[in-house]
Amino acid sequence: MSGSAAPKVYGWCPGALRPMMSGDGLVVRIRAPLGRLSTTQAEGVAELAQTFGNGLLxxxxxxxxxxxxxxxxxFEDLIAGLRPLGLVDIDAAAEARRNILLAPFWQEDDDTHAIASALSAALTAATGLTLPGKFGFAIDCGAAPVLQDCAADIRIERGPAGLILRADGATTGKAVTRESAAAEALALARWFLDQGGAPEGRGRMHRLIARRGPPPSHGALALQRPFAATPGHTPAGTLAALEFGQMPAATLAELATHGEIRVTPWRMLLIEGARDLPPLPGLILDATDPRLQVTACTGAPGCLQALSATRDLARDLAPQLPEGTRLHVSGCAKGCACPGPSPVTLTATGADEFSLIRNGTAADQPLITNLSADRLRAAPELLTEGS
Ligand code: SF4
Known part of the structure; x- marks a missing residue:
């Protein structure tokens, strides 16, 4: 841990009905049903973001x-605008439970689509189920998994011999069918609670699995497949990356004229059926763009906990990075934009003061401290020297 004050850990994620205060106002997070925005929904959200917020998404x-x-x-006017678009749950508890990530390449009525629909309905109805704030489900039933690097506690994915339900952290799972998967996922969530996975309301599945292993019925082998998304064409449409995962609302409105939109966990949007997209503010369409090698959180002034600005520095350093080297610039030791280790991390420890960490997280022991942004811009070789 660097010398700065420990960042505050909230233990929950903002929602639409439970917004979180940040340095630039409230953050309101929409869980679009099945991760998809129709043209009407996308245009509506863009308009609401411009009317009631700072126009950034x-x-x-x-x-x-x-x-x-x-x-x-x-805030109340914003929610009143989101409701008729079908983007607000019945209450904050239902919104929190419906924490489902699905592989964005799904096709209508395939296993991913059918299971995510059933699980969404089951979680909305499961009023007695109180899971930790960040507890989530990943539905990943395409030919090969694409979500294994994305955080989730319960996974439904395709194994070598068919669909399996897998507790995060386990290498084996339970064979399920399209019809049984949602009910089995809820049963596994209840098992997690019964086994003491969430003392004081907090906890993650992988920690419980590390302590006591998966349930005895989970003997079916899983496929282990790394997956890296890149901008470009896919059978389902075009993947467009967003610089630092952010775009002006006008970009979303323009994208909506090219097709319905699926939100992905890779800071990219999938535009259904689109072939060619115009260059738009915030969009990265070229798979070789150096900005794809950098990750940076909101930083100052947008985040209350940030000790320094992050994104201008990350943008300036991106073209200086050796090909394939990833850089994470974090406004504090919390490391929101990249919770896992990164080859190179710069963690702000004060106003215009950064620590350099190699092969670690934003909170790990630094190799060099007290680096200013200007010094890093003038000597970007510091990032990788001697590595
Ligand atoms: S990592 Fe960045 S976004 Fe997260 S709390 Fe720290 S400054 Fe804020």
Whole structure:
């Protein structure tokens, strides 16, 4: 841990009905049903973001769309605008339970689509089920898994011999069918609670599995497949990356004229059926763009906990990075934009003061401290020297 004060850990994610205060106003996060926005929904969200917020939209690592800079006195009007678009749950508890990530390449009525629909309905109805704030489900039933690097507690994915339900952290799962998967996922969530996975309301499945292993019925082998998304054409449409996972609302409105939109966990949008997209502010369409090698959180002034600005520095350093080297610039030791280790991390420890960490997280022991942004810009070789 670097020398700065420990960042505050909230233990929950913002929602539409449970917004979170940030440095630039309220953050309101929308869990679009099945991760998809129709043209009407996307245009409506863009308009609401401009009317009630600062006009900036983020994509979260759980494929949710986040409106930023919402004024407190506009919050109720924003929700009233989102409701007729079908983007608000019945209450905050249902919204929190319906924490489902699905592989964005699904086709209508395939296993991913059918299971995610059934699980969404089951979670909405499961009023007695109180899971930790960040507890989530990943539905990943395409030919090969694409979500194994994305955080989730319960996974439904395709194994070598068919669909399996897998507790995060386990290498084996339970064979399920399209019809049984949603009910089995809820049963596994209840098992997690019964086994003491969430003392004091917090906890993650992989920690419980590390302590006591998966249930005895989970003997079916899983496929282990790394997956890296890149901008470009896919059979389902075109993947467009967003610089730092953020775009102006006008970009979303323009994209909506090219097709319905799926939100992905890779800070990219999938535009259904689109072939060619115009260059738009915030969009990265070229798979070789150096900005794809950098990750940076909101930083100052948008985040209350940030000790320094992050994104201008990350943008300036991106073209200087050796090909394939990933850089994470974090406004504090919490490391929101990249919770896992990164080859190179710069963690802000004060106003215009950064620590350099190699092969670690934003909170790990630094190799060099007290680096200013200008020094890093003047000597970018510091990032990788001697590595
Ligand atoms: S990592 Fe960035 S976004 Fe997260 S709390 Fe720290 S400054 Fe804020």
């Amino acid at each position: 983020d994509i979260s690592a759980r494929a949710n769309l986040q409106l930023r800079g919402i004024r407190e006195d506009s």
